[in-house]
Amino acid sequence: MKPIKTERLKKLLIIGFVWPEPNSSAAGGRMMQLISVFAANRFKITFASPALDSDFMVDLSQFGVEKKSIELNNSSFDDFIIELNPDVVLFDRFMIEEQFGWRVAENCPKAIRILDTEDLHCLRTARQKAFKENSTFKLTDLLSEEVAKREIASILRCDLSYIISEFELKVLKDVFKIDSALLQYLPFLVEEMSEEDLLKLPSFEDRQHFVFIGNFLHEPNWNTVQCLKETIWPLIRKDFPEAVLQVYGAYPSQKVLQLHQPKNGFFIMGRATDANEIVKNARIVLAPIRFGAGLKGKLLEAMQCGTPSVTSVIGSEAMHENLPWNGFIEDTPDEFAKKAISLYKDQNLWGQAQKNGIAIVHECYLKDKYSEKLINRVNALLNDYEVHRLHNFMGSLLQHHTLKSTKYMAKWIEAKNKHL
Template identity: 70%
Template sequence: MNQVQKLLIIGFVWPEPNSSAAGGRMMQLISLFKAQGFNVTFASPAQNSDFMVDLQEYEVDKKSIELNNSSFDFFIKELNPSVVLFDRFMMEEQFGWRVAENCPDALRLLDTEDLHCLRLARQKAFKENRLFKTTDLFVEEIAKREIASILRCDLSLMISEFEMELLESVFKIDPSLLYYLPFLLEPIDGAQMQELPTFEEREGFVFIGNFLHEPNWNAVQYLKDTIWPLIKKSLPEAVLNVYGAYPSQKVLQLHNKKESFLIMGRAIDAQEVVQEALVVLAPLRFGAGIKGKLLEAMQCGTPSVTTSIGSESMHGYLPWNGFITNDIADFVDRAVQLYQGKTIWLKAQQNGLEIINQRYSKGLFESDFRTKIEFLCSNLQQHRLNNFMGSILQHHTLKSTKYMSRWIEEKNK
């Protein structure tokens, strides 16, 4: 790739790395493409927010776009990007046909974040008090939309190996359309570990997570009603600080000083509050993807207690940086053990370091990703010929979505 390549990212929202793992992930992708020499433009139909990152600081052009408006067609034709990255399938649904029509030679990438259909099907099973089965996915309307989007794109970036296997085995997606690219972190060395607060310098438990995300809100309710009262019985002096962006009135009402269950709202510096705690609690009962809060715990040298959903696809065959359990009594016991036992705590901290360095170090992925993008850009026609189902969907979607969008555009006039 000799000439300057242009990347257009079509964002569901403007990136907020301090509010959610998704925002952090997006900034990692921008950094990855910038390192490959791409000029990056970030476009979104979302409203500006108080907590969005200043894209200009990262030498990224910012562009507001409108849904169902042909002004986008003129914009993308003029920009003429070589690669377009859709941030979640909803953006591909809205803009994918316009990209295909106006820049047919642009490589179309989808960043799935997590499988929305998996998260929603698990949530439904949980609410109906039954076990989730993979066949539940077939009745989710969102699964049909999400899988269609994956098939229409040239490559989907996946952060979870479990979800890749699910797409291949349950939905029969061709592996050539999927690419494993987890969170990309700087490796941690011994000197950096020495700078972290020691066991003795820390206190309390912490939960952190964006409250617009239903699994987080559910986990906080679970902590308040079930888990925290039991931990408090064993550790009367312990405090739980609950941090998260966008807390609703319902969340704020859980604040209870007498029970040492403290709703702290948005953390100004998430790493700082996690570093000050002895243990991260993450009793997630449904969800998908990999959990930014648990990777952040490892980066901060803070052991965690979580569930099988929380740890899914995160640690491979390496031991967890704390404990994984779905049993309430065991969850409480493990939390107390980590809180009181320095030896077990230090071992858990070391495990977290190994997971970061062996599974998320960005150096493990940069070169292979560059090669993959270069190969696809050079062999796009053949790659698309091999994806016949995708071309069928592209053909029909172009017709149906296009005319629906044109109709809305006329109506809006």
């Protein structure tokens, strides 16, 4: 009797900027979504990071993922990756690819290199700069951004980059002329909401208060809370004196905590123990986001919780295709405040907004819609990486020069550290 051949488990190495904290940020949730797709498709996953452990990091072992601490500018990583010999390496943000990409390319040249951009940092940076300078942002501003040069170089060096927003996909193709063969649209990936899930959602009458939720290490979130405190909330309280806004978020600084003002209905609540429960029991999510990029996890979470939202054009960017929004999209403070109050008080309006949000979830974010495409693209690269790289001449050119310059800078730092 012939032995039955079993297919070898493919190995995925994820190199994280930080350890995943799905309860602290949308980025942490996104990473766990990617892990679940690869795990379901028989990849043996190792997650490595140079970051320090945190009190709120997920226990990766519960998901069958091996955890490995690594060091920056240290050749011990070379020994580690040679022994692991992964089939696929996923870099969490371009800064990680800059640090470790050349080591992966040198020690495991056959490994497929994938970049998860999270969002386009150059877009967020350029918009933030335009906001602070009180100027109008133009897409051509991106061409002069220093971070754009680094980020685009990282995208070109990789075999594939996951792009979370269709708007950013268009920017990469139209402004930076990136070949579609190097890009894959991959939004947040969520499970379908069943009839049972919908019936469990708290009713209009059982909900109260406005809420904002967001990680305060992320500058656009801090700026949004400033906008709420200084501009939006005074307008809401003027016409709705009993209104209450609860602001939740991980890692609040002292400047955030100082905004706490119960007499004006403005409450800084700190870290949310269970963000899902908080959003589910709120009546409205407020998010007057003034700059940023990517997709807004807080607004998708609101839809999944059946909670309507009022946000800005940038907040809603690339999130709902041509479907009606889960509430209102307003950039003018007066209109934003009026729409927030009417949505809070009008049960019929609120109910329709909730239905809109659930329709957006089902149309735009279902895991089943994208997970097969994700794995098929990875398998195609594994089978044909040499031809793929041959057609990415600019990437090969950048890989060649980056490997030389970054390699010797890293070796100089390593040698210097040994003498300290």
